[in-house]
Amino acid sequence: xxxxxxxxxxxxxxxxxxxxxxxxxxxxxxxxxxxIVLYAGIYxxxxxxxxxxxxxxxxxxxxxxxAMSAVGQTIVVLTRGLDLSVGGMMDLANSLAAVHMKExxxxxxxxxxxxxxxxxxxxxxxxxxxxxxxxxxxxxxxxTLSIFQGIALFILPDPGGAIPPxxxxxxxxxGQPYALLYLVAVGLFWYAxxxxxxxxxxxxxxxxxxxxxxxxxxxxxxxxIAYTLSGFFAAAAGLxxxxxxxxxxxxxxxxxxxxxxxxxxxxxxxxxGGRGSAVGSLAGAFVTTMIVNVLFxxxxxxxxxxxxEGLFLVxxxxxxMAIRRILKRRRS
Amino acid sequence: xxxxxxxxxxxxxxxxxxxxxxxxxxRILYAFAAAVLLFVLxxxxxxGFASLDSVEAILTVxxxxxxVAAGQTFVVLIGGIDLSVPWVLNGASIxxxxxxxxxxDRAAYGLVVTLGMGALAGCVSGLGITVLEVPxxxxxxxxxxxxxxxxxxxxxxxxxxxxxxxxxPLVQQAVHGSLLGMPTVLLLWLVVIVxxxxxxxxxxxxxxxxxxxNNVMASYLAGVNVRLVTVLLYxxxxxxxxxxxxxxxxxxxxxxxxxxxxxxFQSIAAVVIGGVYILGGxxxxxxxxxxxxxxxxxxxxxxxxxxxEYGRSIIYGVVILVLxxxxxxxxxxx
Numbered sequence: 001x002x003x004x005x006x007x008x009x010x011x012x013x014x015x016x017x018x019x020x021x022x023x024x025x026x027x028x029x030x031x032x033x034x035x036i037v038l039y040a041g042i043y044x045x046x047x048x049x050x051x052x053x054x055x056x057x058x059x060x061x062x063x064x065x066x067a068m069s070a071v072g073q074t075i076v077v078l079t080r081g082l083d084l085s086v087g088g089m090m091d092l093a094n095s096l097a098a099v100h101m102k103e104x105x106x107x108x109x110x111x112x113x114x115x116x117x118x119x120x121x122x123x124x125x126x127x128x129x130x131x132x133x134x135x136x137x138x139x140x141x142x143x144t145l146s147i148f149q150g151i152a153l154f155i156l157p158d159p160g161g162a163i164p165p166x167x168x169x170x171x172x173x174x175g176q177p178y179a180l181l182y183l184v185a186v187g188l189f190w191y192a193x194x195x196x197x198x199x200x201x202x203x204x205x206x207x208x209x210x211x212x213x214x215x216x217x218x219x220x221x222x223x224x225i226a227y228t229l230s231g232f233f234a235a236a237a238g239l240x241x242x243x244x245x246x247x248x249x250x251x252x253x254x255x256x257x258x259x260x261x262x263x264x265x266x267x268x269x270x271x272x273g274g275r276g277s278a279v280g281s282l283a284g285a286f287v288t289t290m291i292v293n294v295l296f297x298x299x300x301x302x303x304x305x306x307x308x309e310g311l312f313l314v315x316x317x318x319x320x321m322a323i324r325r326i327l328k329r330r331r332s
Numbered sequence: 333x334x335x336x337x338x339x340x341x342x343x344x345x346x347x348x349x350x351x352x353x354x355x356x357x358x359r360i361l362y363a364f365a366a367a368v369l370l371f372v373l374x375x376x377x378x379x380g381f382a383s384l385d386s387v388e389a390i391l392t393v394x395x396x397x398x399x400v401a402a403g404q405t406f407v408v409l410i411g412g413i414d415l416s417v418p419w420v421l422n423g424a425s426i427x428x429x430x431x432x433x434x435x436x437d438r439a440a441y442g443l444v445v446t447l448g449m450g451a452l453a454g455c456v457s458g459l460g461i462t463v464l465e466v467p468x469x470x471x472x473x474x475x476x477x478x479x480x481x482x483x484x485x486x487x488x489x490x491x492x493x494x495x496x497x498x499x500x501p502l503v504q505q506a507v508h509g510s511l512l513g514m515p516t517v518l519l520l521w522l523v524v525i526v527x528x529x530x531x532x533x534x535x536x537x538x539x540x541x542x543x544x545x546n547n548v549m550a551s552y553l554a555g556v557n558v559r560l561v562t563v564l565l566y567x568x569x570x571x572x573x574x575x576x577x578x579x580x581x582x583x584x585x586x587x588x589x590x591x592x593x594x595x596x597f598q599s600i601a602a603v604v605i606g607g608v609y610i611l612g613g614x615x616x617x618x619x620x621x622x623x624x625x626x627x628x629x630x631x632x633x634x635x636x637x638x639x640x641e642y643g644r645s646i647i648y649g650v651v652i653l654v655l656x657x658x659x660x661x662x663x664x665x666x
Binding site: 307 | 465467470474475476478479480482484485488489597601610640641644645646647653657
């Protein structure tokens with residue numbers, strides 16, 4: 001297929017080429033735009049005004065934990081793996097921050113770094129087990145999910161603790177959408193990462209592990225780095241979650257294992273590895289939040305929320321695949 | 333086992349019989365040995381742990397896991413996975429009480445409706461995976477959400493008038509009673525073990541399941557109706573989740589929200605402990621059943637030790653990792 005693409009390239013306009021290469025990314029941004037328009041429309045019907053700064057800020061703040069966890073999940077999914085321990089790591093980061101972080105810049109910086117290091121260390125364990133242990137990622141991370149959840153409960157048995165208000169103001173400022181800066185930073189990180197040797201290796205082993213190995217890529221090292229990064233981003237997501245909740249809860253991260261996968265899938269990343277972008281997953285995370293917002297404002301019984309989310313997930317995946325198939329057919 | 337069985341398709345190293353057993357059968361033996369070991373350990377730390385009553389209680393709890401693991405085994409054998417277990421099970425338990433209204437003459441109707449719901453959920457998952465080509469992880473994850481939304485929405489968050497109904501006394505008695513000197517639940521599980529093992533090992537449907545798990549393309553070219561078999565397997569998984577829901581609600585009397593949540597992790601863990609290969613094509617239900625018993629025995633030992641929840645959670649994960657390192661490793665790269 002790749003040979004076809006090379007042969008066909010001269011006959012095709014650069015614009016069309018770019019579109020077919022980035023179709024997953026384009027689709028998710030179209031969906032996101034549609035969701036935003038729908039949300040604004042319903043909001044306008046209900047409130048006689050367009051959503052303003054407050055809505056923008058709260059949407060971004062609420063999406064931060066999911067967005068961060070989705071970026072880590074993307075890197076692992078690109079290697080054709082899956083990280084189910086994301087939720088457990090978020091619990092762990094959440095409870096560590098809630099128990100230990102105190103007012104004052106010293107404590108906040110120290111514990112931010114320690115929590116991120118803990119996340120990277122947890123991810124490193126996953127990576128070592130998957131890489132050197134040659135174990136199935138889904139099973140390894142299912143086991144470490146349980147372990148991380150256990151450690152989180154040990155640190156913070158009952159919901160409680162407190163996050164310094166200053167920390168919340170820095171990470172997820174409720175007044176202004178400063179959190180956008182972190183998203184931009186993550187996006188820039190992604191574009192840099194994608195161009196490093198490791199970034200290329202991640203995509204290469206996701207496409208064809210044996211071919212990548214035959215071409216001299218260190219598969220084990222790449223996997224270890226991918227899982228370590230996932231743990232790191234999961235810890236960052238846990239910090240965001242703690243900052244939004246302003247208190248700790250050793251179980252509040254659990255749901256993010258599955259929603260991070262949803263965001264990744266909506267973001268156009270292939271679960272079969274090798275295809276996709278973390279920027280798409282960031283957009284996918286926002287699509288997820290927007291669906292909840294739309295459902296909320298259209299006065300749909302919140303009890304049915306998971307039903308619509310599940311339905312939307314299937315529809316989005318099927319539509320994405322159908323459009324990709326049509327484009328592929330036109331190419332050949 | 334003779335021609336066409338999964339063992340022969342495995343790597344040469346797997347073919348060397350040790351103790352005159354194939355690798356798959358050794359793993360089943362290990363899982364049972366682990367269960368026995370745990371009972372002995374339990375008796376040492378907590379005398380009375382291995383008494384007949386206590387063993388019976390543990391096996392009863394293991395039945396719930398084992399029933400769900402039966403469905404999970406079916407789909408894992410073709411390299412799939414069923415993440416919709418929690419809310420299919422929970423929905424089934426609520427549908428059972430709301431459709432039968434705790435009346436014996438409606439019990440049969442309730443059973444049929446509930447099992448049918450499980451089959452329908454599995455059928456939709458299977459069709460999504462085969463016809464729409466959605467990855468199994470995504471499809472069953474979405475199905476879990478769909479079932480959660482429907483269950484919560486239709487029952488008003490379990491506040492509906494009929495939601496507080498009890499399971500029909502007939503079902504409750506059946507679950508708690510005993511037959512031929514054996515608790516009915518265990519008898520039911522025994523029947524399921526025999527039936528599932530028979531279907532997998534002695535019927536063409538079972539052979540086709542293993543064939544798809546080993547190589548989808550080859551089985552398709554050999555004339556296996558891959559789509560039909562896949563849909564049927566997911567339907568079976570849905571039915572077994574629903575069955576577990578019925579037995580659970582018969583055991584506890586009333587349905588509650590979240591009662592299905594532990595069973596996703598536990599069913600996958602049981603399948604893994606039992607030596608079923610997560611990418612499909614190898615393994616037996618007897619192994620998953622042994623896995624369910626040793627898993628529940630482990631939980632019970634930890635409970636007997638007054639281990640707090642965090643400790644159980646950590647040990648759970650460590651045990652699975654150790655088992656994986658013992659026999660879940662893939663072949664080294666060439």
